[in-house]
Amino acid sequence: MSTDFYRDGEPVADAKAPAGPIAERWEKRRFSGRLVNPANRRKLRVIVVGTGLAGASAAATLGELGYRVANYCFQDSSRRAHSIAAQGGINAAKNYRNDGDSVHRLFYDTVKGGDFRSRESNVHRLAEVSTEIIDQCVAQGVPFAREYGGLLDNRSFGGAQVSRTFYARGQTGQQLLLGAYQALQRQVAAGTVDLHTRHEMLELVIVDGKARGIVVRDLVTGEISTELADAVVLATGGYGNVYFLSTNAMGCNVTAGWRAHRKGAYFANPCYTQIHPTCIPQSGEHQSKLTLMSESLRNDGRVWVPKKKGDDRHPADIPEDERDYYLERRYPAFGNLVPRDIASRAAKVVCDEGHGVGPGGLGVYLDFAAAIERLGRKAVEAKYGNLFDMYERITGENPYERPMRIYPAVHYTMGGLWVDYDLSSNIPGLFVTGEANFSDHGANRLGASALMQGLSDGYFVLPNTISDYLADGPFEAVPEDHEAVVAARRAVDDRIAFFLGNDGDRTVDSFHRELGKIMWEYCGMERTEEGLTKAIGLIRSLKDEFWRRVKVTGKNEQLNQELEKAGRVADFLELGELMCIDALHRSESCGGHFRAESQTEDGEAKRDDANFSYVAAWEYGEDAPVLHKEALEFEYVKPTQRSYK
Amino acid sequence: MKLSLRIWRQPDAQAEGKMVSYEIDEVSEDASFLEMLDVLNERLIGEGEDPVAFDHDCREGICGACSLVIDGQPHGPQAATTTCQLHMRKFKDGDKIDIEPWRAGAFPVIKDLVVDRSAFDRIIQAGGYISAPTGTAPDAHAVPIPKQDADAAFSAAACIGCGACVAACPNGSGMLFMGAKVAHLGLMPQGQPERHTRVLGMVAAHDDAGFGGCTNTGECAAACPKEIGLDVIGKLNRDFRKAAIRAA
Amino acid sequence: MSTELQNRPAARPDKRARAPQGPWRSNIGLKIAMAVSGVLLVLFLIVHMAGNLHVFEGREEMNAYAHGLRTFGEPLLPHESLLWVLRIGLIAAAAVHIWSAVVLTRRALAARPVRYASKKPAKGESRHAVATMRWGAAVVFLFIIWHLLDLTFRTVNPVKDVPDAYGAVVATFSPERWPVTVFYLLALFALYFHLRHGIWSAVQTISGPDTKWRKRTQAIGLAVALIVVLGFAIVPISVTFGLVS
Ligand SMILES: Cc1cc2nc3c(=O)[nH]c(=O)nc-3n(C[C@H](O)[C@H](O)[C@H](O)COP(=O)(O)OP(=O)(O)OC[C@H]3O[C@@H](n4cnc5c(N)ncnc54)[C@H](O)[C@@H]3O)c2cc1C
Ligand code: HEM
Numbered sequence A: 001m002s003t004d005f006y007r008d009g010e011p012v013a014d015a016k017a018p019a020g021p022i023a024e025r026w027e028k029r030r031f032s033g034r035l036v037n038p039a040n041r042r043k044l045r046v047i048v049v050g051t052g053l054a055g056a057s058a059a060a061t062l063g064e065l066g067y068r069v070a071n072y073c074f075q076d077s078s079r080r081a082h083s084i085a086a087q088g089g090i091n092a093a094k095n096y097r098n099d100g101d102s103v104h105r106l107f108y109d110t111v112k113g114g115d116f117r118s119r120e121s122n123v124h125r126l127a128e129v130s131t132e133i134i135d136q137c138v139a140q141g142v143p144f145a146r147e148y149g150g151l152l153d154n155r156s157f158g159g160a161q162v163s164r165t166f167y168a169r170g171q172t173g174q175q176l177l178l179g180a181y182q183a184l185q186r187q188v189a190a191g192t193v194d195l196h197t198r199h200e201m202l203e204l205v206i207v208d209g210k211a212r213g214i215v216v217r218d219l220v221t222g223e224i225s226t227e228l229a230d231a232v233v234l235a236t237g238g239y240g241n242v243y244f245l246s247t248n249a250m251g252c253n254v255t256a257g258w259r260a261h262r263k264g265a266y267f268a269n270p271c272y273t274q275i276h277p278t279c280i281p282q283s284g285e286h287q288s289k290l291t292l293m294s295e296s297l298r299n300d301g302r303v304w305v306p307k308k309k310g311d312d313r314h315p316a317d318i319p320e321d322e323r324d325y326y327l328e329r330r331y332p333a334f335g336n337l338v339p340r341d342i343a344s345r346a347a348k349v350v351c352d353e354g355h356g357v358g359p360g361g362l363g364v365y366l367d368f369a370a371a372i373e374r375l376g377r378k379a380v381e382a383k384y385g386n387l388f389d390m391y392e393r394i395t396g397e398n399p400y401e402r403p404m405r406i407y408p409a410v411h412y413t414m415g416g417l418w419v420d421y422d423l424s425s426n427i428p429g430l431f432v433t434g435e436a437n438f439s440d441h442g443a444n445r446l447g448a449s450a451l452m453q454g455l456s457d458g459y460f461v462l463p464n465t466i467s468d469y470l471a472d473g474p475f476e477a478v479p480e481d482h483e484a485v486v487a488a489r490r491a492v493d494d495r496i497a498f499f500l501g502n503d504g505d506r507t508v509d510s511f512h513r514e515l516g517k518i519m520w521e522y523c524g525m526e527r528t529e530e531g532l533t534k535a536i537g538l539i540r541s542l543k544d545e546f547w548r549r550v551k552v553t554g555k556n557e558q559l560n561q562e563l564e565k566a567g568r569v570a571d572f573l574e575l576g577e578l579m580c581i582d583a584l585h586r587s588e589s590c591g592g593h594f595r596a597e598s599q600t601e602d603g604e605a606k607r608d609d610a611n612f613s614y615v616a617a618w619e620y621g622e623d624a625p626v627l628h629k630e631a632l633e634f635e636y637v638k639p640t641q642r643s644y645k
Numbered sequence B: 001m002k003l004s005l006r007i008w009r010q011p012d013a014q015a016e017g018k019m020v021s022y023e024i025d026e027v028s029e030d031a032s033f034l035e036m037l038d039v040l041n042e043r044l045i046g047e048g049e050d051p052v053a054f055d056h057d058c059r060e061g062i063c064g065a066c067s068l069v070i071d072g073q074p075h076g077p078q079a080a081t082t083t084c085q086l087h088m089r090k091f092k093d094g095d096k097i098d099i100e101p102w103r104a105g106a107f108p109v110i111k112d113l114v115v116d117r118s119a120f121d122r123i124i125q126a127g128g129y130i131s132a133p134t135g136t137a138p139d140a141h142a143v144p145i146p147k148q149d150a151d152a153a154f155s156a157a158a159c160i161g162c163g164a165c166v167a168a169c170p171n172g173s174g175m176l177f178m179g180a181k182v183a184h185l186g187l188m189p190q191g192q193p194e195r196h197t198r199v200l201g202m203v204a205a206h207d208d209a210g211f212g213g214c215t216n217t218g219e220c221a222a223a224c225p226k227e228i229g230l231d232v233i234g235k236l237n238r239d240f241r242k243a244a245i246r247a248a
Numbered sequence C: 001m002s003t004e005l006q007n008r009p010a011a012r013p014d015k016r017a018r019a020p021q022g023p024w025r026s027n028i029g030l031k032i033a034m035a036v037s038g039v040l041l042v043l044f045l046i047v048h049m050a051g052n053l054h055v056f057e058g059r060e061e062m063n064a065y066a067h068g069l070r071t072f073g074e075p076l077l078p079h080e081s082l083l084w085v086l087r088i089g090l091i092a093a094a095a096v097h098i099w100s101a102v103v104l105t106r107r108a109l110a111a112r113p114v115r116y117a118s119k120k121p122a123k124g125e126s127r128h129a130v131a132t133m134r135w136g137a138a139v140v141f142l143f144i145i146w147h148l149l150d151l152t153f154r155t156v157n158p159v160k161d162v163p164d165a166y167g168a169v170v171a172t173f174s175p176e177r178w179p180v181t182v183f184y185l186l187a188l189f190a191l192y193f194h195l196r197h198g199i200w201s202a203v204q205t206i207s208g209p210d211t212k213w214r215k216r217t218q219a220i221g222l223a224v225a226l227i228v229v230l231g232f233a234i235v236p237i238s239v240t241f242g243l244v245s
């Protein structure tokens, strides 16, 4: 295989998961971890970068415990972190429905859903903690949906056979984040958390092998400053925007993680991205982002395309027998409710064959005619009214009269910085939580489990595990003029000076858009050796061109959104290359990663457990990245081929 | 389509600002309002000019970052719609469009169309929460909540903190924002113990930040993209009256 | 969680928002004062308007009514006691009302220092209030000064004989003094807007009705404003057009 793209390194030594029966591991770890005496916590400083579910919950909880916390986000308010956009819901093994759910079942479903590429210990802990999350959020006043009896309502989500998803209309992420945000603001008022909004982390400071601080830029004044601490937590979200078009917010980026990676932190499974099947298709070149239509729509909508290629009749004029309900045809058992990766690829297949509808043939119909007939328009309106309105605002089409057009879009990144069971990266003192780490979802994330993971990490896991590290602190104070600090600052200054001084002629966005196209084409829903190899070449030359031709207006000492974007795109370019290398080296198909070379006869993903049952943890190398493998073992859930036929 | 824009340009907080005219051509009907500005910015950068700064992030109407006053109306002409969700098909070829930042003493302009809304966070810090330190919670089913209350609380909690209410209010008042939070938490049983201190603290922080008082004109609710109603201001007033009498 | 946590004050004093003057000087506190005093003023106006209608019963009845007000409770109570109790209440209410109006208006202007270059008509539930409340109040204020000089102190009224209220009313609105009538009607027009908004606004401020009751209050406010203003207006109009003389 193309080893010229990377080098093999030592296997990952230790992921720190305690041994023993799986249900006791988290308990055991909590007990064996050292604690910090309350009087000492006040002397310990922790930096938390990010105020999403993972960051705000961690910062608030650490503040409540009495640590001195410095918290950062690039938005103008911590409440605007991208977690706010999550729609569907959050899973928890409460078994309030008495429908056979349990911690073990949630654990089992999540390991299977991740296509056997996640760690059993982590996933089990996630399932255990899930119940506490709901308790915590309710206590904070999160207005979850309720039934007439006053108890919490649940729905089934993402093809699960039990109803374990808690939700707050179509705005679950918003309500959970506001709960965490309010807890965080309470700590700000109490003086335990120093919150810095409109600040962007641009570099990690490592002193004597330990993460000891960050370099940040004040996005309003341009001032570059250093924050030093005893530990650093990155909760900086996902990097789906490497594809330019995704369901992520415009500001989502990889910079914090990538800077840490360049300083030695491993980046795990970068190629695992989730493509969500129900998004509003692109409408033109001006498009800046894609909008997700909640997965719940598939509960009542039927997906189809015209049987005839290039059929551009009004959908209502296409008779039943000229329609191909391809999901129902191919997956009779699950039908329209197959998992995201499967529904997405199926849409791509029919569009590639020429059956797609709408501009560029990149869309399939999601039709509610049958549901409206069966339930009545009123009922459909009550259930999905706000989603229908949103669709109409964006497309100008009325989905009650004309089926929605949908197409898959990049949604979530399962990869991220490598962490051990304690959520510590391989750099001591650098912890990573939420979507920014790689940990719990394997090669594919089930619906409603990212919110669960972010809050589990932030409220319950990190505050427990970080104390074991901080028990050795406070560490020796780092002077501002320490050479590592000075060097990190200089790196930031130099990069900014370069951007502003470069005599270029191409906008940052034009590079981002081009990178996105390469990634989507070759490292999107279907990947091939040939395509990935080509993509690596294309990205390298694009990167080259970027550094020669990028044009950034304005100066540093002001709000300069172009300068912000330039730094982010520079990092995306490097990440994109690593994603392609990772995708190329993993010649099996698993979860969201579909290698055309590895499929069953009827076109389904084919895993290769013998060769690829490992986490690919990449170390940064000047010439080529170094691959460290962490072997995965399955004692409780035996790997099987996923089938939704 | 072709449009004539007049946009508020102000290099930084201290500088004087003014409305500057731009012509823009070939705007797609399907583009969102912010995408139209993206296209303009690409052109400005090409011409070596400073692009127009504006706040935005999610571009799907939920983060509350986008904040443009379009033809005198916060978030533009379409009801219940944020700026990022407004699409150009709402405009006609040849339209003249004025774009300004939120205007309020408590929201100083930082640059162009970007304002500082941190005063909202300070209002929340002054009591817009329920004190429930991590790990102290009873089982989620310990206290049932009537569905109507939960639904009403949700409707109030749907506020995205965008500040359009303040921008629309002739008094630069933050009552709708504050009322939404007071109503949300006040409807939950968990919110009762701190109900009085919450409202007194938040109102003090609100006034302290330089927001004006409410004269019940209702412009805020008309501009609110999440359709938060004036009833939350009533709830706020009522909670305040009770708390103030008790404190006296 | 640790006990230390529970003991920590909820907010650091230096970070807590300052409310040096206590809740009643806050925007909502003042607004409540304005609403309560406004409601008292409304009650006065309703009674006053009803009293004015005695004009249609003729000089005798009207003056007897005015006399009755002054001699209420005599000889147990001193002359004009009821009137003075009412007046003191009225003056207090007006003082509180005007004072809070001035403070709040100044704060509101400071809270909205820059206007929009592009103006759109208001579209809120009380859109008429945006344009009318403040100048309307100013007109009403000027009117009251004139009105007191006119009908209470009679400084600007041809009839100086205090017990002859009827004569004073008829004299002030006599056809040749039509500008006075016009001024009264203009003031009533302003008062109409002030009451139409003020009544529901006061209810919203004091009791915070739900949406259903808010809509009802708005309708009631409109009705009361119309009744009061028409009830007042009928007097000068009738006199000017010679229906009462
Ligand atoms: C449209 C949409 C719908 C979704 N729906 C669901 C759902 O229904 N259920 C579910 O479980 N999951 C859902 N997800 C996934 C889930 O929302 C996210 O994975 C999760 O919220 C991520 O949380 P986070 O805290 O890790 O990161 P984020 O919420 O993205 O927060 C990142 C934070 O880091 C900060 N930051 C980033 N970089 C820097 C930097 N360099 N310097 C300073 N600060 C920085 C940001 O300011 C922000 O505060 C959805 C995702 C999307 C996009
Ligand atoms: C001296 C003249 C007056 C001045 C300067 C004045 C001023 C004001 C102002 C500025 C307001 C607030 C405006 C708003 O809510 O939009 C107000 C409200 C009000 N006014 Fe007056 N007013 C005057 C006379 C009166 C009179 C004579 C009455 C009654 C008959 C009255 C009844 C009310 C009521 C009920 C409110 C509503 C209070 C609230 O909004 O909570 N006012 N007034």
Ligand code: HEM
Residues within 6 Å of the ligand: C045, C048, C052, C066, C083, C086, C087, C140, C144, C147, C148, C151, C152, C165, C169, C184, C188, C191, C232, C233, C235, C236
């Ligand atoms: C247009 C019709 C009106 C008529 C004919 C009228 C008539 C009178 C008369 C005759 C008096 C003297 C009563 C007395 O001293 O015995 C009086 C007093 C007064 N009027 Fe009017 N009035 C009218 C409208 C108003 C309005 C609109 C207001 C307020 C906004 C008002 C406020 C007062 C006040 C404050 C007094 C003094 C009360 C007192 O002396 O105790 N009047 N009015």
Ligand code: SF4
Residues within 6 Å of the ligand: B158, B159, B160, B161, B162, B163, B164, B165, B166, B176, B177, B180, B220, B223, B224, B225, B226, B227, B228
């Ligand atoms: S109340 Fe409405 S307008 Fe005001 S901040 Fe909230 S969402 Fe925005």
Ligand code: F3S
Residues within 6 Å of the ligand: B165, B168, B169, B170, B171, B172, B173, B174, B175, B176, B213, B214, B215, B216, B217, B218, B219, B220, B221, B230, B233, C124
């Ligand atoms: S517009 Fe302003 S006046 Fe009150 S009703 Fe809304 S806050």
Ligand code: FES
Residues within 6 Å of the ligand: B055, B056, B057, B058, B059, B060, B061, B062, B063, B064, B065, B066, B082, B083, B084, B085
């Ligand atoms: S950009 Fe998030 S609401 Fe408009």
